[in-house]
Amino acid sequence: MSVVAHLPHRTPTLTDTEAAHPPALELTGRRPLTAEERRTAETIFGEFRADGRYREYVLGCLNCGECTTGCPAARFYDFSPREMLQIAAVGDATTLWDAMQEKIWACCQCYTCNMRCRFGNDIAGIISVMRELSVRHGLESTRRVLAPFNRSLTLLMTVGTQVASDMIQPDFFRDWGPFAAAGEKSWDADPHLLRQAIPIDVLQTTTSSWEVSVQTSLELFRIYEEAGVLDMLRGLDPDLTEMLIDIIEERREEFEEARTRYHSQLAAMHGPVATFSG
Amino acid sequence: MLSAHQIREIVAERDARRRGTGKKVVDVREEMERLEEKGELIIHRIRPENAPVNVETLFGWTKRIPTSRLWHHKSCGQCGNIPGYPSALLWMMNALGKSYLNEPHQTSCTAWNYHGTATSNPVALAAVAARNFHRAYETDHFPLIHCGTSYGDYKEMRKLLVENAEVRHKVREILRKMGRDLVLPEEIVHYSEWVHAMRPEILARRTHDVSGVVATVHEPCHYYKMIPEDAVYDPEILGGQRPAVPTGILLALGARVADYSTWYDCCGFGFRHILSEREFSRSFANLRKIRPMIEEAHSDVAITSDTGCVTTLDKSQWIARAHGEALALPVLADVQFAALAMGAHPYKIVQVHWHAAPVDRLLEKMGIDGRAAKAEFVEYLAALKRGATPETLYPPRDEIEKYFAVNKGQVLPEEPASAASGALVAAVGRALK
Amino acid sequence: MNPVLVLGGGPAGLSAAAELASLGAPVLLVEKEEYWGGNPRRWHYSLLAPDLLPAEEVLNPLVSRVEGAPLIERHLRTTVSRVEPLSSGFRVELKGPETSGWREVSSVVLATGFDHFDSRRKYEYGYGRYPDVIDFKEFEGMIHDDRLTRPSDGALPKRIAWLLCVGSRDVQVGNPWCCRMGCAVSIKQAVEVRQKHPEIDTYVYYMDIRTYGLWEDLYWKSMNEYGVKFIRGRIGQITQAEGGKRLLATGEDTILSRPTEVPFDMIVLASGMEPGTGTKEAAQLFGLPVGPEGFLTPKLSDLNPVESGHPGIFLAGAATGPKAIPDAVTEGMGAALRAYKHARG
Structure with missing residues (x-):
């Protein structure tokens, strides 16, 4: 089943081949994923987009930054709820994978972003979905964080x-x-x-x-x-x-x-x- | 400043618009009624014995706060490391003649863990909530939620159970396997709402003048940022623009409540951070909350109404000494402060020794002889060590309740014919053969 | 010929009335307030975007055209309380100090306008709590009357921020639409401040700048001629700092991707446009449909934006959605023409 078929509100436009290997943003200096990691990343991406909560939590973004305004984690970590929502909304498998290594664990789950969001997104909720996936797939980084x-x-x-x-x-x-x-x-x-x-x-x-x-x-x-x-x-x-x-x-x-x-x-x-x- | 009438108009407008467009905000309580009619769930109703008091929420909705015959839904963090929090609450209920049931047949909401580690899922969270709700129902005592996170989580779970048929079905199946039904309480009530509703009674029993105390309030995020439409606001308190609890009780008692610039910030608890990334929680609490509370507001005490917030704000100050900063702002729950003002023993009841920031100066300001109280407490500890029987706020329950969720005679419902007491007999029956 | 009822004496209504009179049609012009000119007059708008023309220079000619036309019967402080359809036209019941009772009209132009969003509904901005948080409609009056002082202490502010989209594009308050004016008016206000007081530091917090079409010029000039500074990202909360002496705006600079906290002497909120009370009442009175936003909806908004779809009822100005004054004036003319045609039969 194509990953694209799981995308809510979007008409499938990519071919299956493209969907299986979505364009990944390879940052300079970043270790490329191993074949196994890539497989896991793609499975996670598919499950993420297919999760019933995805459609409910990720609605869209005006990039106003009010979520980050009140975010405690944004003051001490390289983290912002606005960035997390963007990754959830438009990111590909690799971007999602990267965010799931460390960033998702910076969130304090205080719900300030949710209360502020003028688009009505549930940012704390979508971060929880990412965290659940990282636990279910037993990511090495998650094991370290939760040790x-x-x-x-x-x-x-x-x-x-x-x-x-x-x-x-x-x-x-x-x-x-x-x-x-x-x-x-x-x-x-x-x-x-x-x-x-x-x-x-x-x-x-x-x-x-x-x-x-x-x-x-x-x-x-x-x-x-x-x-x-x-x-x-x-x-x-x-x-x-x-x-x-x-x-x-x-x-x-x-x-x-x-x-x-x-x-x-x-x-x-x-x-x-x-x-x-x- | 606006009049209460103007605030009500603004609130009504906000409600009408939010319910009308964009992000739909429905009153799940109405939907619960429909589901009960269809036989999908049971509503645990507030009854006259619960002596409810009406308050207003953010959207001007009426919320009924039961004030008696309550089932204490304890908080794992409070009971674990700030036990003066629940004991002050139970003491106050005794003092005000309110009945309650506090028993071992309750789990926490498990949401601290979920928000910290995600090693759970919505079905499990909803089932945990529903199990506790059903237990309260079968004892015929209305649940009173001690923790802000439990309160927020239970409101989310109530919404999920009402709006998502699939989750509702799964949870009902799980509950049936342990002989329980899907029960949702008519209102999800936080203990601070109870304190708020009891302001006149508390004020009538005030024994200490607190007018010299400058308090700063830290509003618990999960009280008003999760399912905001259900949080209590009052046009007479903070212009109806910030939650009425716990500020209302402080104002009622005559304390001064000072504003500060980081009022909206969280405490830094972070669920995960407070346990495994403490440098974050400590830095955040000290830099973003404690310091502005002291330096901008010159406050004598920080008052909040949630487990995590008391823990973080209180237990993070100690480390600042390593940086040569002598931060020392007492952190108490509203109910602890109110109990002190009513003459509760600072150590035996309010258990201030579990708090890390020193409270001596605050006690002095409230006209309480903290030194004498401490001496009495040390004496009490010595007596306990010699084998004295511990003093308790209610008669300790029988050994059997360590195992089985039975009820002893004194907490059985008074009306043997009521549906709830039938459920209770079933519960006893289920537990044992 | 029975007169054409024009309901509302703002730019759209004034324009429609004057246009009808120039066509030779009798007009019954009814306004619930005690002045002509609608919101621009009510709040003492200063200069109008984009050409920075004083509001008086736009409103006064409109008012004097109406006042000088013998064919226009004008009533201030007057409302329509009941409506009954006739085989052609309507019977309407007027209530006012000068005239009360039933009148027959041949057709109706609804120019019932908008209300500014009540900023108190965005609690976290402290409007109504902190005196130096000001709504931009009030700020118009302040610059118009040349009293640019802080309400809290009467001092000249050193640093002012504008926050766009307050009560617009926001489901939290149930208003997901754009007000179209907030960007241009706020930038214009900052320019006016800088013209008079170049020593005052001015910041505009925005998520998008919508100085649409030729108005973009104002946006550019505000930067390169007047030194107005723009921060992309919104202020999420306003609290008091420095012991209540200043306001603290906490936001995110979304270009630098970091939270910001800036003390300001004054913060001006660009409150959005909502359907006016008169518009909501007119919809009820005439049984007209409103859109999800609560504005009146033309039957064919592309082909014929001034026609309600109900024979003899025509729409003009901000009754159908946020609109600039020139657009309101144009629609007043269009509605006048249609109403005239309908009245002539």
Whole structure:
């Protein structure tokens, strides 16, 4: 199927041959793509243009720059939402590939560009689509960018919260910690004790933002499986994915054990009960 | 300055034009009604027990804010590293006699991760939202969203579920596999909207004079830049030209709110950056927000209403000392500030020790004896270490809830015949055999 | 012969009335405001683009032609409240201080005009919040009356910016069309400022410059004769800087591809053109169709832009879309001719 056939709102004018090898802007000094990279780039380009969100998010551009005006990333990186939209709208496979190596990760997803855009584009959204593609295709650059997220991804996939207070360590996120304001001498505060001193029962844990019930985390994982998130993650990091499956298997066992343990008590409380299919 | 009446006219005009041409802005709440009629989803309605208060949105639409019988949709970041945020909110609900349910059968919205790493997709995000919504529904408590990103994400997901039949179908299938239905709440409500709606009650219980405090507001991007038409604006606050929350509560309490040039900027959180590219978040927060707040506005405190913003603005100042800059601007959530003004304990309830920027001078300005409070807290910690039972804002739940999404008697719906309580029995049934 | 009703006393309406009178037709000229001349008079337009002719030199002859014509019955502060069709022509009910009641007319020219966009609807520009953010229609009056001072403190500004397309070409406010005038008028204002005060620094922020046709000359001259500076890219937000002493315009210079932040003493917003209240009312009153933008739509906009498609109703000027004064005057003449032909039967 020709890539051109996927282009929304546009009459196919290129021949299939041209479409398969769209004119790429080869910048001076840029390493040419290997044959494999080029194949991936073209596959990604095709999927990008065929994504249902593309037509909805990329409408057109007057190049007014109001998106970049409020963009936090534009102040610190070689990045602008205006450029990203232009790449999304008129770029070819190679240009898209280039933008997906680094630029897409500069975006802060603050949505200021969307709120400002007088054409009604969803720029933050189209950047998310590019990011999803880079994850699904396991791009090397994406692996590098996301390497520091193993811990928070594990938390997120298994209990559905992003951070935990035990990530605050003397050598890591020290400045997030309690008593940081008072200086280093106070840093001996025991995190377990400080969590106990929070007057909310489910927050008195250090391993997750709050205690998430086992049933809830099993349901969450079910969502990830059914919605294809697990397959997506496998493309990025197969080892992590296997580990997550193991963790969930343990939680499932824990759930079964608890069910046996509590059976009579609950039957007394609520009468006969059905099976949880999670 | 314009009169409230003039502002209303301008808002009506803006609404009419935007809805009429170009980028169509539809009120998804109307579309939800149609889908419910067709049996495609269930609307979790606000009921009289929720004691709703009406407010206006950017387009002059009426939004109903339920003020009682609420289901706390906690924020992973707040609970993780600024726990005084939720505890101040729960404390305030106790103080104002509002009922709620806070339970472990909730996940985060997972949108921090999505906006940071994209290792998810719209179907998964929508299903996560719908699972939480259904859980709130079966407990017959209306969801109150603590986090700005969850709030924005849930509004996007609501829109997606309403407008995209394919996603709706997929999500419904997933939910059915775990015995749940597709439920969307009548309104997506942010906790700061609740605080806004409770201004008279909060003011009536104010114990500290805050008129000497100059505050700067950082407006959370995901509060008003995602699905902007649903954010709360008030013709009487900031000329109706900027969101009414969280500025409204500060003005109501009598604090002065100062303007500064980078008001519209984000905080620098960046979702990914705050965890793995911290030099960006730190630079942005200090240069673009904290410095103008101090130097232009001479503010005593930065007030915001979102997880990521408190985190970034607060925890980025510390590093500036490495550059010889003594930036020290306390950063609090609106609800923390309001709780302090109502006499909440700065450490035991507002948990200010989790904040990196020192708050001592602010407490002093508010007439709060921070030193005594800290001594009490250190004493409390010592007691806990000796094995004392932790004080909690509500009786801790039973061990069984670590596993199963059951409800204990005290939170069961009062009317056994209502549809929601039927759903609850089903939930218990589903969970166990 | 019953008179021809001309509704609206701006450039198009005045032109139509004068033209009809010169053809020997009786005219009933009705204007809801208390002056002749429409928006140009209301806002005290200064010099008119592109020839920099004082607005009075254009408006006054139009008004005096009308006032000097015995065939024209003129009513200010008067509106049409009801309309009924007759076998030929219409019965219209007038409401005003001098005349009220039903009148029979042979045909109608609608010259009901436009309104400037209310810049307060673009919240991020702080119009209505910050006194030194000025709408360009107000700025016309300021330069016309030679009072080029900052509203906040009465000082002469050192640096002024013009921001084009405020409320035009923007779906956020529901106005995706171009106002056609904003570029030329803003550039003209900058030129006027530079003529009187060469020491004032003037910047125009634009995304496209549409000084169409022969008006391009103004754009060129503004640069090479008057030193007006152009920045391609829009200001996205206006806030206060320097403790409220100046305005801070944050934008992107899209040629240099970088965000910019420039303090200004005054920022002038080129507000767009929307269908006028009178135009919206006339559409309702006469049951005429409007386009998606809310302007009246001629039946054949290419072949016969002055004909509504409804027998006996003719259109002129900005009632059908943004228009320059010469175009409005021309259409007034065209509509007059058609209305005359219709009235003669």
